[in-house]
Structures are given as structure tokens and as C-alpha cells.
Amino acid sequence: xxxxxxxxxxxxxxxxxxxxxxxxxxxxxxxxxxxxxxxxxxxxxxxxxxxxxxxxxxxxxxxxxxxxxxxxxxxxxxxxxxxxxxxxxxxxxxxxxxxxxxxxxxxxxxxxxxxxxxxxxxxxxxxxxxxxxxxxxxxxxxxxxxxxxxxxxxxxxxxxxxxxxxxxxxxxxxxxxxxxxxxxxxxxxxxxxxxxxxxxxxxxxxxxxxxxxxxxxxxxxxxxxxxxxxxxxxxxxxxxxxxxxxxxxxxxxxxxxxxxxxxxxxxxxxxxxxxxxxxxxxxxxxxxxxxxxxxxxxxxxxxxxxxxxxxxxxxxxxxxxxxxxxxxxxxxxxxxxxxxxxxxxxxxxxxxxxxxxxxxxxxxxxxxxxxxxxxxxxxxxxxxxxxxxxxxxxxxxx
Ligand SMILES: [Zn+2]
Numbered sequence: 001x002x003x004x005x006x007x008x009x010x011x012x013x014x015x016x017x018x019x020x021x022x023x024x025x026x027x028x029x030x031x032x033x034x035x036x037x038x039x040x041x042x043x044x045x046x047x048x049x050x051x052x053x054x055x056x057x058x059x060x061x062x063x064x065x066x067x068x069x070x071x072x073x074x075x076x077x078x079x080x081x082x083x084x085x086x087x088x089x090x091x092x093x094x095x096x097x098x099x100x101x102x103x104x105x106x107x108x109x110x111x112x113x114x115x116x117x118x119x120x121x122x123x124x125x126x127x128x129x130x131x132x133x134x135x136x137x138x139x140x141x142x143x144x145x146x147x148x149x150x151x152x153x154x155x156x157x158x159x160x161x162x163x164x165x166x167x168x169x170x171x172x173x174x175x176x177x178x179x180x181x182x183x184x185x186x187x188x189x190x191x192x193x194x195x196x197x198x199x200x201x202x203x204x205x206x207x208x209x210x211x212x213x214x215x216x217x218x219x220x221x222x223x224x225x226x227x228x229x230x231x232x233x234x235x236x237x238x239x240x241x242x243x244x245x246x247x248x249x250x251x252x253x254x255x256x257x258x259x260x261x262x263x264x265x266x267x268x269x270x271x272x273x274x275x276x277x278x279x280x281x282x283x284x285x286x287x288x289x290x291x292x293x294x295x296x297x298x299x300x301x302x303x304x305x306x307x308x309x310x311x312x313x314x315x316x317x318x319x320x321x322x323x324x325x326x327x328x329x330x331x332x333x334x335x336x337x338x339x340x341x342x343x344x345x346x347x348x349x350x351x352x353x354x355x356x357x358x359x360x361x362x363x364x365x366x367x368x369x370x371x372x373x374x375x376x377x378x379x380x381x382x383x384x385x386x387x388x389x390x391x392x393x394x395x396x397x398x
Contacts, residue, residue, distance in 0.1 A: 044357035049349025057307035084257040100204040104243040114246035128273040150271040165331025165370030172367035173197040177339035179209035189348035200226035200264040203248030222366035225263035258379035284391040305340035
């Protein structure tokens, strides 16, 4: 989720009455004559989409789907040369991990080892004070301090960061905050359209849904780190950041047999201190495309669930993203989520069908592929260190 909703400007207002489903069709406002419900023009929608009027915060729980299949222990990920067989997760014990959705303790043997690991790299962690809760308004001095390179408040990035795809019309597809109850609904749609995504997963939810993570991985989606408990990282101490990244990295390795080498900071909340720790732990920061403080490629889909936005505003954000795509000569990365049913419904019912009908066509792929790497390069154990050195090796060589 993003902490600051992107400012949006309406750029299309076509309307029609039918809830149509094929390319070239238009989804009009669901209640014609109700001026409070805006019309959104989409090139295509899913015939089985949940109606827009039903995608609301107070929505009744809809049916969750089972995973299309359950990967077997020992299955070989043949699409990644040299990858180990899939671990047996029948014995995965939640008691061996920190409490779900809580910041991990910093005095465990595991965290002590990861602190030593970071120290051994020799990478200097900048002496930057943690921020306080409340974002940019509550941290005026830090927000104005360009030396921090605090993305949240200034959009500052470093050469370590991935924020877009280099090739025009390439879309680095990403879903954050899962795995969740509705992730299989998204996976079923992605399968049906042969789409591959990057999933930035929350470590504690991997403990809850390990088979979903295995299915994502075996379906050739990219798996990456989104911390253990989804706290804003610039507010954490160095050891807290190490614990958040370390436990997420560890549970993914325990479930998949491979260790991701990319991370997305929750809320995009990253500065040079968070960057240095991430890189020292072998994790390349991935954010999302931002053209200006007001123009970010954030659908804000997460906020339908809590009532802070509507599905109509989210689709308008999507249309604005499409408009901005036409103004840039690179590809792009968009922020979406798979934790709540509303986000999955808007993705599978509207955003992805519209994107697939876009002309000129998008090339939709995981972030690792959009930056010219193979899926093998997305994991520490299978990365080609010669041609695509991971973040840590690149930092040490530079
Ligand atoms: Zn998130």
C-alpha cells in the first residue's frame, strides 16, 4: 500500500450503459443517472467481473478459490537451471518464526547472525536518524534533507533502485502484501491470460499461505521480499530493518529453496539507510514509477478495502497511468495489491482486461524480466553473477 494517495485528474469521461465485456467496449457507470458515480471508459472488461457497484469497503466476502494445483514436495523448478527441488513444507512450523504481522524481536540468534552478515560486507550504513510516524508532514527536517534521499517525500532514487522498465510499453507487473485469501483468484486469472508477475510478499503471510507461495514460484512468477510485518522501514532502527528483511528472506528460502534478491519497501518508504541495509543483505530495492510528486503509478487499490477510496477513483488512477505511459519513452512499474478481495476484483475484472486490450499492446512481465534479466537472476542461489551481479556484489565492486 502507499501512504500517500496519488493526486489524480480525470482524463476521460466516455459513458455507455452496458456492462460490456469485449475489446472496444465500454463499461459505463453502473447506475445511469447517478451523477456521483463517474463513468470510466475501458477497452475491455472481464465477462465474469464483479460489478463495480459491488466492489466496496462493506462488500460481503466473496468466494475464495482453491489453488489451481498444489506443487509437490521435491518438484523440480525446471525453468530455473540449478534451482533446488521444492522443499517439503508439511513440517513448516509457525512457532519457529516471529509472531505474524508483528515486528520481529531483534535479539534472536537469527537476527544476530544477519547483523554480523551485514557487518561482514563492509558496506557503510549511513548515520541517518529514523523518522517518526506521520510521514513527510511529521518529519519536516528529514523530508527537506536531500542527503537522505528519502523517496517518500522527495522522489529521490539512487542507482541501486529499480523504478521502471527501460523499454517503452514494457509493464513490470507487481502485486504486494500477499499471499492472502484472494491470491488464488488472481493467480487463476493470470494463468488464464498467461501473465507473469512479481509478487512482493510479506514474510509472516508466507507462513500462513506457504502453498500459495510455492504455486506462484512454480508458475514462474518472480518472488521478492516485502518485509516481515509491513512497517515503514525509515521508522525502524538498523537492527529492526535487518530483522524485517532477514525473516522475510528466510521464510521464502525455507518454502521455495531459493532466496530472492529484490525487495520493495512497504509504502515505498526508503532512504539511504534502508537502501544500504537492503543492499548489504543482497536485496535490490524496487519501487514504482513516479514522474512527479503528483504523478505516481500507484493505483491506490489497497484503499478500497478500508473505505478511503472507491473503485471508480482507482480506475481513474489507472486511466491516468495509461495517459502518462503515453508521455514517457520507457516502460513502467505500477503498484497493485493482492491482499484484499477488492484489489483482486478490480485487477482481474477491469485493470488487466483493459491493459490486455490496449493498443499499442503492452509487454507485461515480472520486474526481473523487464530489466533484462532472467528469472534465474531473481534468486541468490541461481543468479548469474557474471552478467547480472546482484545488488551486493555490484555495490562491493563499485
Ligand atoms: Zn505493501
